[in-house]
Amino acid sequence: MKNSSVKKSETTHGSLKGYDSVLSGLVDLLESARTTSSRTINAIMTATYWEIGRRIVEFEQGGDIRAEYKAGLLERLSRDLTSRFGRGFSVDNLETMRLFYKAYPPERISETLSRKSDALLSSTSKSETPSRKFNLSDLSGAFPLSWSHYVQLLRRSRSAEARAFYETEALRCGWSVRQLDRQISSLFYERILLSKNKTAMLKKGAPSRPEDMVTPDEEIKDPYILEFLNLKDEYSENDLEQALIQQLEKFLLELGGDFAFIGRQRRLRIGDDWYRVDLLFFHRRLRCLVVIDLKVGKFTHADAGQMHLYLNYAREHWTNEGENPPVGLILCAEKNAAVAHYALEGLPNKVMAAEYKMKLPDEKMLAAELKRSRKLLESRILVSVKKESR
Numbered sequence: 001m002k003n004s005s006v007k008k009s010e011t012t013h014g015s016l017k018g019y020d021s022v023l024s025g026l027v028d029l030l031e032s033a034r035t036t037s038s039r040t041i042n043a044i045m046t047a048t049y050w051e052i053g054r055r056i057v058e059f060e061q062g063g064d065i066r067a068e069y070k071a072g073l074l075e076r077l078s079r080d081l082t083s084r085f086g087r088g089f090s091v092d093n094l095e096t097m098r099l100f101y102k103a104y105p106p107e108r109i110s111e112t113l114s115r116k117s118d119a120l121l122s123s124t125s126k127s128e129t130p131s132r133k134f135n136l137s138d139l140s141g142a143f144p145l146s147w148s149h150y151v152q153l154l155r156r157s158r159s160a161e162a163r164a165f166y167e168t169e170a171l172r173c174g175w176s177v178r179q180l181d182r183q184i185s186s187l188f189y190e191r192i193l194l195s196k197n198k199t200a201m202l203k204k205g206a207p208s209r210p211e212d213m214v215t216p217d218e219e220i221k222d223p224y225i226l227e228f229l230n231l232k233d234e235y236s237e238n239d240l241e242q243a244l245i246q247q248l249e250k251f252l253l254e255l256g257g258d259f260a261f262i263g264r265q266r267r268l269r270i271g272d273d274w275y276r277v278d279l280l281f282f283h284r285r286l287r288c289l290v291v292i293d294l295k296v297g298k299f300t301h302a303d304a305g306q307m308h309l310y311l312n313y314a315r316e317h318w319t320n321e322g323e324n325p326p327v328g329l330i331l332c333a334e335k336n337a338a339v340a341h342y343a344l345e346g347l348p349n350k351v352m353a354a355e356y357k358m359k360l361p362d363e364k365m366l367a368a369e370l371k372r373s374r375k376l377l378e379s380r381i382l383v384s385v386k387k388e389s390r
Contacts, residue, residue: 047139053101
């Protein structure tokens with residue numbers, strides 16, 4: 001009886017003159033409001049993360065802070081902030097905030113804000129940090145892109161020049177995060193440098209594709225926004241990644257006696273930058289370390305470059321006398337696919353590379369296990385979230 005009443009009501013409203021126009025206008029209004037609100041939150045969030053990065057860097061630069069305390073600063077901050085504010089403050093995220101401040105120093109922010117306003121910021125004394133003159137409202141106007149854009153720019157650009165290029169093009173052409181991701185993956189900057197007709201290349205790369213579009217609903221459900229506001233999503237990508245790492249660790253140990261577990265989330269410092277190796281094993285027959293890097297997303301050239309960095313470090317600092325050079329394993333768990341790729345380029349000869357290939361688990365088998373594990377874990381997480389929401 002209730003269903004028939006609803007259908008009758010819908011039919012009556014549908015026949016009202018001008019109703020479709022009113023409905024269409026309300027849909028546009030709400031979608032516009034959602035987009036505007038998500039962008040406002042994003043601007044405040046980005047400004048906040050810049051300020052967090054500033055305070056971390058200034059604390060690290062303090063002359064009375066001992067080196068061992070500096071090294072553990074991010075881990076301690078991560079624990080304390082997570083216990084108080086929830087998700088979004090992993091060591092990696094805090095390191096990104098730190099890098100964000102260093103890439104966009106106060107002098108550059110001052111220039112950006114000065115161009116937007118006739119009222120220039122007051123000068124500061126030498127003993128005063130310029131960024132202390134900024135408040136979150138000022139800072140939010142200095143970052144026209146979303147936090148997701150800046151994460152891509154910081155983590156995936158191969159140089160400061162490449163980052164500046166992608167940032168300029170993202171602003172000029174209105175690139176969504178997906179389009180920025182696609183352009184970086186396609187090495188657009190490097191192809192522009194090699195091109196004889198750079199103008200034509202820029203015009204060709206500017207238009208977006210259908211898959212680049214981000215809906216208002218997707219904007220408001222941006223994982224970074226949900227983390228910043230401490231709101232629950234269907235599942236946390238970081239939680240999924242951690243579950244996959246644990247599942248992969250178990251799977252490799254069950255393959256036989258070849259793999260010996262060394263560590264998980266092993267951290268290494270190269271210059272001023274911190275990195276994290278997801279899993280570290282020792283292969284007994286090959287007598288070498290196996291460095292494993294896992295990401296929830298598609299395989300990119302940047303992943304291969306980062307693994308090369310890990311292997312150089314592992315060869316110099318973690319490899320003992322009498323052991324063979326380390327091997328890298330890159331695992332990428334996309335939504336409906338998975339990729340497993342061995343990094344063997346650093347081995348001294350093709351014979352050793354062939355031996356490694358023969359004794360290591362097959363890449364296709366690992367990819368299949370990764371795909372199966374992701375589907376299984378996602379279904380478990382969704383069931384758990386639904387139970388919690390009841």
